[in-house]
Amino acid sequence: MKKVKRFLFPVSVSFIVGIILTASFFYWQHLNNQQSDIYETIAEFDQLKIAKEQAKQLVTAAFLSSSTLDVNDLKNLSPKIYHVNFGILMYHHINYKAKILSVRPEILDAQIKYLLEQGYKFVKLSDAFKTFSLTSSTPYDKTLVLTFDDGYRDFYLNAYPILKKYNVPAGLYVINQDIGRPGNVSWEMLQILHQEGLVEIGVHTVNHLPLGRLKPEVAYYQMAKSKELLERGLHDRIDTIVYPFGNFNENVKKQAKQIGFIGAASVYFGDRPNGQDLYAWRRVMITNSDVGVLLLRKLFVAFKLAK
Ligand SMILES: [Zn+2]
DSSP states (O other): OHHHHHHHHHHHHHHHHHHHHHHHHHHHHHHHHHHHHHHHHHHHHHHTTOOHHHHHHHHHHHHHHHHSOOGGGGGGOOGGGGOOSEEEEEEOEESSOOSTTEEOHHHHHHHHHHHHHTTOEEOOHHHHHHHHHTOSSOOOSSEEEEEEEETBHHIIIIIHHHHHHHTOOEEEEEOGGGTTSTTBOOHHHHHHHHHHOSEEEEEOOSSOOOGGGSOHHHHHHHHHHHHHHHHHHHTSOOOEEEOGGGOOOHHHHHHHHHHTOSEEEOOTTSBOOOSSOOSSBOOEEOOTTOOTHHHHHHHHIIIIIOO
16 A cells, blocks of 8 residues: 555656646747747848838737737727727738738628727728818817728738728728739729729839838839829829838928828828828738727727827
8 A cells, every 4th residue: 555655646746747847838839829920020021121120019019909908808898998089900911811911801891890880980091181181180080091001912802892891991002013913903903993982092112112211212213103103004193102111201201292192101100190290190000809899999009098
């Protein structure tokens, strides 16, 4: 009997230690997976020679709503607390890839449906610039703008049908060098979007370079040429630009105005939308985690709380 006891003690101790080690390993792996999602994106930005700090800010903004809240807190949150006068949402891909720049079609559908149910309206970015320019106070209440960057083909295939279903306007910001390439919208698609009128086409420059880091004449060319090519292809005025990577400086803002854009948008590190300065408005990146009241909370933090 004593022998059995002497045997049982080390066995149970190593069993418990084993369980603890296995659990910690899986937790560590779980944390690592979360991290690698972020680092992969930062690496992508690095390749494009974007300042690391800006990439980090962009990614942090994306995680803003989901990282600090426990799902159990959801039931304690009321959408009324997160009343937003005006905000701009930024999307890239609408597809099923597990990437930070991808939102699943059914999530986009649910996000728009939820916002409409909460009484939010949607306007085009150009209309927002025009309306803001007429007043010094916030001209909107519960009004949002949807923007889609880079001109991916999945916008046309997956997002556009959802926008039509809810009759909600949006903006598509295209890179000229990519039009017609595999995975990107074609001229024919752009013409259809433009003619049907629900989606406004805007400039995202010729080559998708960080404008604030370019020589002034190159930055000017990137914006002016892109506007000219789009206007020629769509036989209409192109009024808006969103800066690649949200990157800009004072000179870029001045040039955007000079070229004839009525306003410009950046990303999280841009200014809170205001009528005094229309050339670097903030947008916030939307992800698959931004559902229901979490989405409103993110918009509230980005457009009402953050300076
Ligand atoms: Zn872009």
